[in-house]
Amino acid sequence: MNQPKRSRLVWWVVFLVGVSYFALPLLGTFFFSLQAQPIYAGYTNILKDPGFYNSLLYSFIVGLITIAVSILIIVPTAFWVRLKLPWLRPYIEFITLLPFVVPPIILVFGLLNTYSHPPFRLTASNTGSDVLLVAAYVILSFPYMYRAVDSGLRTIDVRTLTEASQSLGAGWVRIMWQVIFPNLRVSILSGAFLTLAIVVGEYTIATFLGRHAFGPYLSLIGGNKAYEPAAGSLISFGITWIAMGLLTLIGRGSRQRVQVAGAR
Amino acid sequence: MSFLELTGIQKRFGEVAAVADFNLAAERGEFVSFLGPSGCGKTTTLRMIAGFEQPTAGTIVIDGADVTRRPPNRRNVGMVFQSYALFPNMTVGGNIGFGLKVRKVSTDKVKAKVAELLTMIHLPDKGDRYPYQLSGGQQQRVALARALAIEPQVLLLDEPLSALDAKIRVALRKEIRSIQRQFGITTVYVTHDQEEALSLSDRVVVMSEGRVEQIGTPAEIYNFPATPFVASFVGTLNLVNAKVIEAATGRLSVAGQEVVAAKPISEAHDGGSVTLALRPESIELGEGGGSNRFHGPIEDVSFLGSIVRMRLRLDGTDGPTISLDTFNDPNLNPPAIGEIVTVSFPRESSLVVGAGTKPEIDVVAEA
Numbered sequence: 001m002n003q004p005k006r007s008r009l010v011w012w013v014v015f016l017v018g019v020s021y022f023a024l025p026l027l028g029t030f031f032f033s034l035q036a037q038p039i040y041a042g043y044t045n046i047l048k049d050p051g052f053y054n055s056l057l058y059s060f061i062v063g064l065i066t067i068a069v070s071i072l073i074i075v076p077t078a079f080w081v082r083l084k085l086p087w088l089r090p091y092i093e094f095i096t097l098l099p100f101v102v103p104p105i106i107l108v109f110g111l112l113n114t115y116s117h118p119p120f121r122l123t124a125s126n127t128g129s130d131v132l133l134v135a136a137y138v139i140l141s142f143p144y145m146y147r148a149v150d151s152g153l154r155t156i157d158v159r160t161l162t163e164a165s166q167s168l169g170a171g172w173v174r175i176m177w178q179v180i181f182p183n184l185r186v187s188i189l190s191g192a193f194l195t196l197a198i199v200v201g202e203y204t205i206a207t208f209l210g211r212h213a214f215g216p217y218l219s220l221i222g223g224n225k226a227y228e229p230a231a232g233s234l235i236s237f238g239i240t241w242i243a244m245g246l247l248t249l250i251g252r253g254s255r256q257r258v259q260v261a262g263a264r
Numbered sequence: 265m266s267f268l269e270l271t272g273i274q275k276r277f278g279e280v281a282a283v284a285d286f287n288l289a290a291e292r293g294e295f296v297s298f299l300g301p302s303g304c305g306k307t308t309t310l311r312m313i314a315g316f317e318q319p320t321a322g323t324i325v326i327d328g329a330d331v332t333r334r335p336p337n338r339r340n341v342g343m344v345f346q347s348y349a350l351f352p353n354m355t356v357g358g359n360i361g362f363g364l365k366v367r368k369v370s371t372d373k374v375k376a377k378v379a380e381l382l383t384m385i386h387l388p389d390k391g392d393r394y395p396y397q398l399s400g401g402q403q404q405r406v407a408l409a410r411a412l413a414i415e416p417q418v419l420l421l422d423e424p425l426s427a428l429d430a431k432i433r434v435a436l437r438k439e440i441r442s443i444q445r446q447f448g449i450t451t452v453y454v455t456h457d458q459e460e461a462l463s464l465s466d467r468v469v470v471m472s473e474g475r476v477e478q479i480g481t482p483a484e485i486y487n488f489p490a491t492p493f494v495a496s497f498v499g500t501l502n503l504v505n506a507k508v509i510e511a512a513t514g515r516l517s518v519a520g521q522e523v524v525a526a527k528p529i530s531e532a533h534d535g536g537s538v539t540l541a542l543r544p545e546s547i548e549l550g551e552g553g554g555s556n557r558f559h560g561p562i563e564d565v566s567f568l569g570s571i572v573r574m575r576l577r578l579d580g581t582d583g584p585t586i587s588l589d590t591f592n593d594p595n596l597n598p599p600a601i602g603e604i605v606t607v608s609f610p611r612e613s614s615l616v617v618g619a620g621t622k623p624e625i626d627v628v629a630e631a
Binding site for chain 2: 161167
């Protein structure tokens with residue numbers, strides 16, 4: 001067997017091993033969910049449960065609000081750091097990595113301790129608790145959103161595009177809205193869907209804040225049902241994959257428009 | 265009062281003086297080039313006019329208004345960037361109309377202006393294309409149209425042709441000049457390409473290490489360089505060591521052969537060493553080119569198309585050489601290698617620069 005064929009085979013083996021690592025647990029979960037009687041009972045039961053839709057809808061709405069807040073914080077910050085304060089980038093990167101270091105349980109206990117007493121007694125109302133949940137999820141989304149946006153900023157000449165806009169009379173709001181955001185669309189969507197996946201699947205913070213989100217719902221039905229949690233996980237996983245597929249479709253159009261300076 | 269005035273402009277980055285005491289007065293409609301090697305401060309100066317850098321000292325006045333502290337989006341200065349900087353998310357028409365929409369011009373007027381500019385840059389049917397669908401030359405024309413759409417007071421171009429190949433560069437620079445004349449906009453053009461600067465400009469500012477070496481018309485810069493740097497940077501040059509025979513009358517000895525400089529010598533005293541700078545095209549084969557003469561064997565003859573370049577050795581086998589350029593005449597054979605010839609050149613073209621002057625680029629001969 002010649003050298004190129006051998007290295008191709010090796011890469012195929014590596015690829016299949018990698019895919020198996022992710023696919024086998026999913027397949028296992030799927031086969032487990034089919035052990036109900038009748039075979040699709042796990043799926044039909046969960047789809048008949050109003051709690052499934054309510055919790056999923058709640059998580060999606062919280063997810064969308066989290067994405068919006070996260071974008072509004074991260075995009076201008078990453079843009080300004082890249083444009084004017086490049087020396088600050090390592091510190092910002094460190095801060096955005098803190099959610100990896102601080103476990104959600106610690107985060108939620110910190111939030112409860114701070115916001116269950118006056119003057120910021122947010123836990124006393126549903127709305128207040130919802131606000132806390134969104135705030136916690138925004139922090140959890142930092143590593144994903146910042147990295148996605150920062151990668152996107154690297155592919156465009158931020159400084160020159162900004163200066164070109166300024167030379168044409170644009171102010172900062174117009175620059176952000178008409179030049180920066182549109183050229184970061186794919187990156188923002190990438191960060192957004194990662195954020196959505198995290199929010200939909202998150203359990204600890206939602207439970208301790210007493211929110212009826214999808215993570216606590218799955219845990220609740222898992223307490224007295226065997227196959228429905230597996231079915232519910234796969235359904236939510238499928239929804240996330242559909243969302244990723246949409247991202248790929250949208251990104252294909254935008255990728256063609258990346259600016260390349262110089263003669264063709 | 266001039267239309268664009270830069271007075272005492274300085275820019276320091278920490279201890280480094282990127283621009284030191286820059287002064288320029290440009291008239292309305294004038295085309296001025298900043299010419300110099302990389303790192304000489306020409307782009308930094310341009311960026312200060314645009315407002316992207318704040319001068320450490322000095323003032324910038326455009327049409328009587330001091331814009332030194334004004335933000336870039338309030339100067340009405342159009343800029344064309346080296347990397348074009350077209351907005352990838354907008355069509356060609358969207359790019360050109362961007363500045364007009366910022367100024368809240370009506371949709372109909374934007375449409376009309378965009379169509380007019382697309383016709384001017386010879387891309388009438390490309391309005392709906394995206395930048396990635398255009399060639400480099402087309403993108404640069406769109407960038408120019410975008411800058412002109414807002415009818416700026418001053419047009420700034422930062423090495424706009426450096427990313428293009430030679431043929432397109434020549435064609436596009438003619439177009440830029442033609443459009444600039446048509447609009448009558450005061451223009452500042454940054455380049456390190458001498459040919460671009462000399463062919464496009466009403467005046468050239470030659471810069472080196474943050475300082476202005478000379479400001480003048482292309483002919484003045486080329487024929488009467490004020491400093492050794494300008495002499496060696498602009499055009500090709502022979503640089504040969506010379507001994508001063510009599511400084512007051514400009515008499516020099518080059519490899520034992522006497523010549524007379526254009527002016528009395530201030531760079532050294534009698535018996536001292538200087539460098540004689542001669543343009544190859546100022547030297548003629550034969551005795552009819554001027555009162556200064558050199559004799560020696562031909563060492564090399566190079567055919568460069570319309571030009572024939574000959575190299576002449578002045579003294580023995582190790583002595584200095586000089587090169588001369590003549591127009592290619594198919595009816596005349598150049599001298600044979602080894603043939604002893606006489607060349608001549610006028611006093612006025614014999615420039616003296618300091619001893620040991622190092623050339624910047626394109627030295628034809630050096631000893």
